[in-house]
Amino acid sequence: QVSVINTVDTSHEDMIHDAQMDYYGTRLATCSSDRSVKIFDVRNGGQILIADLRGHEGPVWQVAWAHPMYGNILASCSYDRKVIIWKEENGTWEKTYEYTGHDSSVNSVCWAPHDYGLILACGSSDGAISLLSYTGDGQWEVKKISNAHTIGCNAVSWAPAVVPGSLIEQPSGQKPNYVKRFASGGCDNLVKIWKEEDGQWKEEQKLEAHSDWVRDVAWAPSIGLPTSTIASCSQDGRVFIWTCDDASGNSWSPKLLHKFNDVVWHVSWSITANILAVSGGDNKVTLWKESVDGLWACISDVNKGQGGVSAVTEGQQNEQ
Amino acid sequence: QAAVPSQVVPGADPSARQLCFAWGPAEVLVCETLFGRRGESPSRGEGGPGRALLPGTLTAYVAGTGEGGSSSSRLFVVRKDQDIYIQTLRKLFNESHGIFIGLQRSEEELAGKSRKAQLVQVSKNYRSVIRACMEDMHQAAILTRDPALHSQYSTQVSILSAMELIWNLCEILFVEAAAAGPLLLRLLDWVRLHVCDVDNMVHEVLSSENPSKHELFWNVVDVFVLQGRMDEARHLLSKEASANPTSVNMYKILDDLMKKMPVPSLGNTQTLTEIELKWQHWHEECQRYLQDGTFASNSHMESICKILLGDEDAILEKKDLMTTWYHFLVTRLLYSHPTVKPMELRMDLFLGGESSPEPLDTILMAAFEFEMHQVIKECSIALSNWWFVAHLTDLLDHCKLLQSHNLYFGSNMREFLLLEYASGLFSHHSLWQLGVDYFDHCPEYGRVYLELHIERIPLNTEQKALKVLRICEQRQMHEQVRSICKIMAMKALRNNRLGSALSWSIRAKDAAFATLISDRFLKDYCESGCFSDLDLIDNLGPSMLLSDRLTFLGKYREFHRLYGEKRFSEAAKLLLMLMTAHIAPCSFWMTLLTDALPLLEQKEVIFSAEQTYELMRCLEDLTAGKSDKQKFQDDDVETMKVEMLRLALARNLARVIVKEGTLEGS
Numbered sequence: 001q002v003s004v005i006n007t008v009d010t011s012h013e014d015m016i017h018d019a020q021m022d023y024y025g026t027r028l029a030t031c032s033s034d035r036s037v038k039i040f041d042v043r044n045g046g047q048i049l050i051a052d053l054r055g056h057e058g059p060v061w062q063v064a065w066a067h068p069m070y071g072n073i074l075a076s077c078s079y080d081r082k083v084i085i086w087k088e089e090n091g092t093w094e095k096t097y098e099y100t101g102h103d104s105s106v107n108s109v110c111w112a113p114h115d116y117g118l119i120l121a122c123g124s125s126d127g128a129i130s131l132l133s134y135t136g137d138g139q140w141e142v143k144k145i146s147n148a149h150t151i152g153c154n155a156v157s158w159a160p161a162v163v164p165g166s167l168i169e170q171p172s173g174q175k176p177n178y179v180k181r182f183a184s185g186g187c188d189n190l191v192k193i194w195k196e197e198d199g200q201w202k203e204e205q206k207l208e209a210h211s212d213w214v215r216d217v218a219w220a221p222s223i224g225l226p227t228s229t230i231a232s233c234s235q236d237g238r239v240f241i242w243t244c245d246d247a248s249g250n251s252w253s254p255k256l257l258h259k260f261n262d263v264v265w266h267v268s269w270s271i272t273a274n275i276l277a278v279s280g281g282d283n284k285v286t287l288w289k290e291s292v293d294g295l296w297a298c299i300s301d302v303n304k305g306q307g308g309v310s311a312v313t314e315g316q317q318n319e320q
Numbered sequence: 321q322a323a324v325p326s327q328v329v330p331g332a333d334p335s336a337r338q339l340c341f342a343w344g345p346a347e348v349l350v351c352e353t354l355f356g357r358r359g360e361s362p363s364r365g366e367g368g369p370g371r372a373l374l375p376g377t378l379t380a381y382v383a384g385t386g387e388g389g390s391s392s393s394r395l396f397v398v399r400k401d402q403d404i405y406i407q408t409l410r411k412l413f414n415e416s417h418g419i420f421i422g423l424q425r426s427e428e429e430l431a432g433k434s435r436k437a438q439l440v441q442v443s444k445n446y447r448s449v450i451r452a453c454m455e456d457m458h459q460a461a462i463l464t465r466d467p468a469l470h471s472q473y474s475t476q477v478s479i480l481s482a483m484e485l486i487w488n489l490c491e492i493l494f495v496e497a498a499a500a501g502p503l504l505l506r507l508l509d510w511v512r513l514h515v516c517d518v519d520n521m522v523h524e525v526l527s528s529e530n531p532s533k534h535e536l537f538w539n540v541v542d543v544f545v546l547q548g549r550m551d552e553a554r555h556l557l558s559k560e561a562s563a564n565p566t567s568v569n570m571y572k573i574l575d576d577l578m579k580k581m582p583v584p585s586l587g588n589t590q591t592l593t594e595i596e597l598k599w600q601h602w603h604e605e606c607q608r609y610l611q612d613g614t615f616a617s618n619s620h621m622e623s624i625c626k627i628l629l630g631d632e633d634a635i636l637e638k639k640d641l642m643t644t645w646y647h648f649l650v651t652r653l654l655y656s657h658p659t660v661k662p663m664e665l666r667m668d669l670f671l672g673g674e675s676s677p678e679p680l681d682t683i684l685m686a687a688f689e690f691e692m693h694q695v696i697k698e699c700s701i702a703l704s705n706w707w708f709v710a711h712l713t714d715l716l717d718h719c720k721l722l723q724s725h726n727l728y729f730g731s732n733m734r735e736f737l738l739l740e741y742a743s744g745l746f747s748h749h750s751l752w753q754l755g756v757d758y759f760d761h762c763p764e765y766g767r768v769y770l771e772l773h774i775e776r777i778p779l780n781t782e783q784k785a786l787k788v789l790r791i792c793e794q795r796q797m798h799e800q801v802r803s804i805c806k807i808m809a810m811k812a813l814r815n816n817r818l819g820s821a822l823s824w825s826i827r828a829k830d831a832a833f834a835t836l837i838s839d840r841f842l843k844d845y846c847e848s849g850c851f852s853d854l855d856l857i858d859n860l861g862p863s864m865l866l867s868d869r870l871t872f873l874g875k876y877r878e879f880h881r882l883y884g885e886k887r888f889s890e891a892a893k894l895l896l897m898l899m900t901a902h903i904a905p906c907s908f909w910m911t912l913l914t915d916a917l918p919l920l921e922q923k924e925v926i927f928s929a930e931q932t933y934e935l936m937r938c939l940e941d942l943t944a945g946k947s948d949k950q951k952f953q954d955d956d957v958e959t960m961k962v963e964m965l966r967l968a969l970a971r972n973l974a975r976v977i978v979k980e981g982t983l984e985g986s
Contacts, residue, residue: 024778
């Protein structure tokens with residue numbers, strides 16, 4: 001039983017491509033083919049337009065909120081090859097940085113764990129991944145991984161910050177030695193894991209299982225287990241759950257969550273990583289949970305409006 | 321395979337659309353979109369599928385198409401009906417929280433009977449909270465004029481009632497788990513308490529002038545017999561006897577049989593064999609009377625005798641008086657052999673072939689079959705919140721009744737359910753505080769779940785932030801403490817509350833931020849000539865050492881204070897030290913030197929010769945450090961300042977040389 005408790009009229013003049021809540025669920029950012037990024041205050045079921053940000057010259061594909069400790073900061077990426085970082089200063093939202101280093105549409109942006117500082121990963125159709133790091137005083141440092149994926153990169157997702165030996169409390173003020181990693185998905189059907197070593201980004205792993213373009217990747221939040229988990233979805237209709245048991249990140253094994261009948265566009269984890277939401281071309285959003293015996297089961301299914309009950313149930317292991 | 325629950329967002333466009341979504345801290349955002357566009361060349365306004373996403377278990381924003389339908393611009397905020405938002409259930413959550421905590425902290429050392437008694441009491445406490453809530457809800461239903469609300473409250477009342485029913489049964493079967501005899505008594509109590517449909521009828525007959533003449537008289541007698549209320553049944557029958565002298569004999573015999581029925585008593589001192597023998601004897605006696613045709617002329621009494629004998633058909637005939645299959649079950653138990661054998665539920669007998677069990681029936685069935693895990697599972701499915709299963713399972717776990725099943729999320733069933741329940745609480749603006757305690761009692765994942773959830777609590781007010789902070793500090797969640805302090809510092813800075821920002825960054829031990837804020841303070845000072853938040857800066861204490869800039873700020877302010885208190889030589893010393901010890905940033909040296917001017921121009925000589933030399937050196941370092949270009953750019957004011965300083969320093973030097981060279985008294 002669901003009820004509509006509010007209707008937000010975004011007044012976007014064209015298709016909405018992404019909508020993201022901020023950290024606390026108090027603000028909503030939306031972006032659209034109408035080239036604008038809008039920010040709403042949605043507290044207490046209200047909807048107040050705070051900002052209508054113009055700056056992109058093409059459809060805006062994604063928005064991402066930075067951690068509140070850095071202030072109110074939002075990143076957006078667009079078909080116009082630009083990544084724009086917006087900041088709220090003295091009550092108004094303004095463009096604080098514009099990155100034009102890509103030769104093609106930028107498809108995905110993702111902020112790194114706040115522990116690393118203010119770092120944004122951007123994946124583009126030109127096959128490269130850029131990492132923008134804020135160095136202070138309005139300055140951003142750029143590192144580029146060229147040819148990360150042939151034909152194009154569709155998604156980037158950061159691994160949660162885990163310090164090796166993180167059980168030990170670091171003396172205050174000392175920056176722990178984080179091992180920075182993120183995952184990317186591309187048109188080469190691959191999921192890749194990147195690791196920073198000596199200030200350089202290197203390809204650490206190549207995860208092969210998909211037979212068509214990888215559309216999205218999502219690294220699950222950490223709940224303290226030594227395992228790492230990544231979800232990936234693809235044009236081939238499959239969603240895989242990749243797990244790595246050892247801390248060194250060497251052996252990843254895929255488990256097929258489900259094979260859908262159509263392209264799967266988007267996967268995303270809940271905060272405590274116990275539910276995976278999958279959005280497919282079959283016009284449904286399904287929610288999945290891992291059961292006792294390690295199998296993934298669909299716990300809910302959102303339909304496009306015709307009601308009825310779906311027959312999609314247990315994740316079938318060996319459907320290939 | 322069970323069908324998967326499907327959610328539809330009312331109002332969203334039913335035509336083929338793709339759904340885009342994102343998780344919020346307690347919600348899911350949904351909007352209509354066209355995924356395929358990404359990476360390709362889009363054309364504006366091209367009609368196409370939009371997406372409407374509906375959240376499965378969370379609040380979601382759904383974009384639908386606006387009227388006229390060419391593009392999607394509306395977002396629907398959709399939320400799954402969550403119990404935590406129901407005001408009247410607040411008491412349930414709050415009070416059960418207290419009971420839960422009490423249970424966790426209770427004496428584990430108590431063994432055997434006392435421990436069991438303690439656990440039973442906890443169970444009773446939970447049930448009384450449910451009942452209190454039911455009462456409130458019932459009152460609310462009566463008082464409201466809004467039909468929708470009335471309906472909602474009434475539904476809640478029935479749900480709570482069902483919960484109490486189930487919990488009560490679980491308490492009897494699992495928590496108290498008495499021996500056969502006392503168990504039966506408990507079950508009878510349970511039936512009497514919960515099968516209320518006949519209460520009106522009973523009351524009507526009893527309060528009528530001449531009960532035995534009432535048309536429903538025998539129904540009521542039957543009810544008493546079916547519920548094992550022998551004394552009441554006999555009392556009623558005696559009225560019938562006095563009204564009908566002809567059936568006195570029959571009555572006397574039946575009365576006697578009913579009186580002699582071996583009833584399990586709580587303080588049973590008989591051995592099992594003794595009980596069995598007694599019962600056997602009595603059963604045979606009833607049998608004899610029946611077969612003799614003693615009751616042949618009175619079908620009512622005959623049927624009662626058959627019931628006493630446990631005749632299933634006779635009992636089943638009274639289906640309408642029992643109203644539920646579990647009443648039927650308990651009645652059969654009562655009139656069957658005392659050592660309670662596993663009894664078939666025979667729901668089919670009661671319900672008839674066509675109708676299928678309701679969720680409540682399924683749950684109760686599982687309980688009667690002692691399938692605890694099944695009960696929990698069925699309850700999880702049937703109820704819309706985790707409250708019930710979380711608390712019940714926790715209690716059962718304390719009774720040491722649950723085997724540990726290792727689940728991926730949550731190390732065992734108890735923890736899994738508590739984690740789910742507590743997580744749900746976090747989306748509520750005040751109930752989240754209860755959630756903290758629940759997480760505390762989840763040894764495996766409680767802490768990390770708390771860490772993940774507590775970061776998402778909106779820190780709307782300073783008060784709330786402090787509350788959250790206290791919780792984190794108590795649990796040594798240092799990362800979260802730092803994070804929260806940084807967030808608050810940033811907020812304060814954005815609102816130009818420098819003092820607050822500084823306090824927060826000190827608390828966060830954030831040197832970089834402290835430096836930033838100190839610079840702001842200094843900048844403000846340069847522009848306005850005075851400091852804000854003097855109290856704070858004056859009382860920095862050791863935290864001054866967090867960052868060099870902060871130290872400078874503190875010391876600089878100290879300099880001003882000393883000057884204000886006319887402690888000139890101390891002030892002078894400090895001022896000099898700030899430069900020579902490189903505490904002051906180079907950019908500030910000019911200001912410091914300018915601050916030295918009034919000290920140089922005092923009537924009394926303040927700076928010693930050595931100090932004056934030092935000052936001169938500082939000035940030269942400063943000016944030498946400038947490139948020619950910079951010197952060229954210096955405006956007249958700058959040049960004049962330098963000149964004035966040089967002059968003042970030279971004059972001071974002259975005076976001090978004389979002073980120091982002069983012998984005292986000569």
